Amino acid sequence: MSRRLTPGAAALAAGAALMLSQAPAFAQAATPTQTGALAQAANPVPVANPAQAHAPAPAAVARKLFRAWLRGDRAAAAKVASPAAVSSLFAYVYRAPDRFAGCTGNACRFTYTSVRVPGGLNGILMVVSGPKVTKVYTSSHLTKPSLAATSLFKAWTLNDRSRALQFAAVPAVKTLFRTKYDPKGVTHTFQGCSAEPKGHACAYSYEGGAMLMHVRGSKHAGYDVRSITYIAD
Structure with missing residues (x-):
């Protein structure tokens, strides 16, 4: 015996078939426009700090x-x-x-x-x-040779080259900063300054030797360290 579908049943069957035919659309990849929007949402563009x-x-x-x-x-x-x-x-x-x-x-x-x-x-x-x-x-105006020497030494202990250049010529700063100051290393003791040809030699002694800072200038023009040499005991 053949089966008959009532008009209402036929409508329901047709609707179900339509829904099944449309279902794969939901599994399709997003459109390029949608992809871009999703990417921006997941990875927002950083906003620059106005300041x-x-x-x-x-x-x-x-x-x-x-x-x-x-x-x-x-x-x-x-x-x-x-x-x-x-x-x-x-x-x-x-x-x-x-x-x-x-x-x-x-x-x-x-x-x-x-x-x-x-x-x-x-x-x-x-x-x-x-x-x-x-x-x-x-640039500093120092009126004593010892001030040039001690000021440069202080800049070295702070590892501050710009500060050192206030009190010493470039060659002297380069020589001094070849070695980084080590607060746990040898102890440097300032021995004062003594006259030498064309200026003064200011000494820092340490175990095994000494560092001589050669200072040039005058009270009027100001003093600075021009070069540095080392001596061993």
Whole structure:
């Protein structure tokens, strides 16, 4: 006996067949547009920090501080430099350097082309961090040979080459920093300074020998360490 489908049953069967024929569509791969959207949701694009994105270049910050110093404007200087940096710059005893020597990384220099000042720094070095100068190194005017020697030695113990260049010529700094200071190593004892041809020799003794810092200059022009030699017992 043949089976008959009532109109209602026929409609249900047709609907089921339609649903079955559409089911594989849900297993199909997402469209390119959908794939991109999913990828962005899973790996969102990092948003730049507004402060970093708009941070001024080190050269621009250094120049602003330099101009404020030239005007004698401490208030303007304080807007682009730390209090310590402002104090260091406004305590500088020499006339303003005549050349902007550019920046290496975040360290910007202003140097002299027509005069000589003690030390290898040859002017002013500014360390910039973000929108402000955080540290200032300057050529120093030291009125005693012993101050040049002890100041250089202190910079060595701090492993601070820029500081060392305030008190010594480049060759002397290179010689000293060939060896890193070891606080647990041999003890250096300052023995004072004595006259030698063209200047003074300031000695640091240690077990097995001594380090001689050869200082040149005058009380008027200022002293700096020009070279370093070592002697063995």
